[in-house]
Amino acid sequence: ELKVEQNPLFLSMQEGKNYTIYCNYSTTSDRLYWYRQDPGKSLESLFVLLSNGAVKQEGRLMASLDTKARLSTLHITAAVHDLSATYFCAVDPGNQFYFGTGTSLTVIP
Amino acid sequence: DVKVTQSSRYLVKRTGEKVFLECVQDMDHENMFWYRQDPGLGLRLIYFSYDVKMKEKGDIPEGYSVSREKKERFSLILESASTNQTSMYLCASSFWTERGETQYFGPGTRLLVL
Numbered sequence: 001e002l003k004v005e006q007n008p009l010f011l012s013m014q015e016g017k018n019y020t021i022y023c024n025y026s027t028t029s030d031r032l033y034w035y036r037q038d039p040g041k042s043l044e045s046l047f048v049l050l051s052n053g054a055v056k057q058e059g060r061l062m063a064s065l066d067t068k069a070r071l072s073t074l075h076i077t078a079a080v081h082d083l084s085a086t087y088f089c090a091v092d093p094g095n096q097f098y099f100g101t102g103t104s105l106t107v108i109p
Numbered sequence: 110d111v112k113v114t115q116s117s118r119y120l121v122k123r124t125g126e127k128v129f130l131e132c133v134q135d136m137d138h139e140n141m142f143w144y145r146q147d148p149g150l151g152l153r154l155i156y157f158s159y160d161v162k163m164k165e166k167g168d169i170p171e172g173y174s175v176s177r178e179k180k181e182r183f184s185l186i187l188e189s190a191s192t193n194q195t196s197m198y199l200c201a202s203s204f205w206t207e208r209g210e211t212q213y214f215g216p217g218t219r220l221l222v223l
Contacts (some may be wrong), residue, residue, distance in 0.1 A: 004151075031209050042199060042214040043152075048210050092210060096114065096167065097142075099152040 002027045004091055006100035012075045013079050014108055016101040021103045023089035031092040032065050036085045037102070042087065047074075079102045112136070113215035115200050121221045124145045128187040130218050132200030140182035141174060142205045142212065143167075145196040152199065158183055 003026040013019050018050055023032070031050055035043040047056040049065035049072060056063050060083065062075045084107045090099045116131035117150050132141065140159050144152040144167075154167030156175040164175050172194060176184045183202075187194055199213040 009149075033211065035214075042216045043201075043212075045211045045213070048209045048211055069118075090152075090212075096154055096157060097212060098154075099144075101149060101151040 002091075002093070002098050004098050004100040006087075006089060006090060006103050008103060009101060010104050010106075012108060013076075015080055016078050017067045018078065019072040019076050019077070019085055021105075022077050023074040023087075023100055025072075025091045025098070025100075027070075027091070027093045027098075028067075029070075029093040030067055033090045033092070033097070034063050034074055035088045035090065037088065039092070040083050046087075051067070077106075081107050081109065083107050111220075113200060113202055113213050115215040115218050116197075117218050118216060119219050119221075121223065122187075122190050123223055124191060126187075126190050126213055126222075128190050128220070130183070130185040130187075130198055130200075130220070132183045132202075132215055133181055134183075134200075134213070134215075135181065135206075136202060136213070138202040138204045138213075139180070140205075140210070141177065142201040142203070143173075143183065143185045144199045144201065145169070145194075146217070147196050153187065165174065185187040190220075192222050194220065195222045196220060 034046040047063040052067040090097045142157040143155040143202040158177045174186045202213040
């Protein structure tokens with residue numbers, strides 16, 4: 001059974017601090033996606049990573065992919081309150097998307 | 110602008126009722142998906158469709174059926190609603206490009222089955 005595991009599941013961090021969210025998956029996949037979900041709202045695409053070593057950055061968020069280790073990271077730099085949300089990774093081994101359980105991030109002043 | 114709409118944001122139904130959830134996308138995407146989202150379980154795929162009149166089972170199809178009569182519309186049907194189908198239901202659409210496949214999600218339907 002294909003598994004996509006994120007950790008931590010819950011993260012409370014202070015403004016200005018750095019942190020990394022991890023996404024491990026159990027199958028071969030060259031494609032990995034990160035999404036953001038605000039409370040009560042739907043999912044919004046953040047990053048599309050299409051190959052080993054891919055790195056994408058948008059503002060204070062940076063995502064990377066290591067297909068050999070089956071690991072993606074979402075790094076948060078100098079967190080601000082606006083980043084509070086739930087973050088999901090998803091892998092696409094070719095037939096359908098498999099989502100992680102999500103990481104609920106709260107940034108506190 | 111990409112748009113996926115779902116017929117209801119909130120729905121309350123009784124056990125045994127037949128429930129229809131509608132999803133419409135205006136982007137001419139081939140692929141459409143139905144997920145349910147539950148706390149601690151992430152998103153789980155119920156059904157998906159790669160073309161009109163085509164459907165494929167996802168990971169948790171039991172108790173659900175789907176219909177895709179037109180490219181832009183993908184319906185999820187709960188034949189006889191049960192309390193364990195209380196959940197948030199998310200529809201998505203996508204298409205393949207050389208840059209991968211990004212799924213665009215609707216706003217979700219929060220279903221309560223009493």
